[in-house]
Amino acid sequence: MLAPKAFLDALSDQASRLFSNDSAQPRGELENQFRALLQSGFSKLDLVSREEFDSQMVVLARTRARLEALEAKVEELEARLNPIASE
Secondary structure, rough: OHHHHHHHHHHHHHHHHOOOOOOOOOOOHHHHHHHHHHHHHHHOOOOHHHHHHHHHHHHHHHHHHHHHHHHHHHHHHHHOOOOOOOO
């Protein structure tokens, strides 16, 4: 995988070549090539969709709430088992 700076440099170089005045390609072809270049670069990165991110945030919030409830329950049970230490 390319480092972010190397990826952006390669992207910039390719864009410069695509949009230079020497090119006689129509605008649609340039857009298609640029889109393909971006998709290729993004596919090499470890990205997740917004939907997956939001879904994982919900799971994390639920897990955090359960963990906090379990921690409170453990503290309560420890206090019952060892009442002298909690005073």
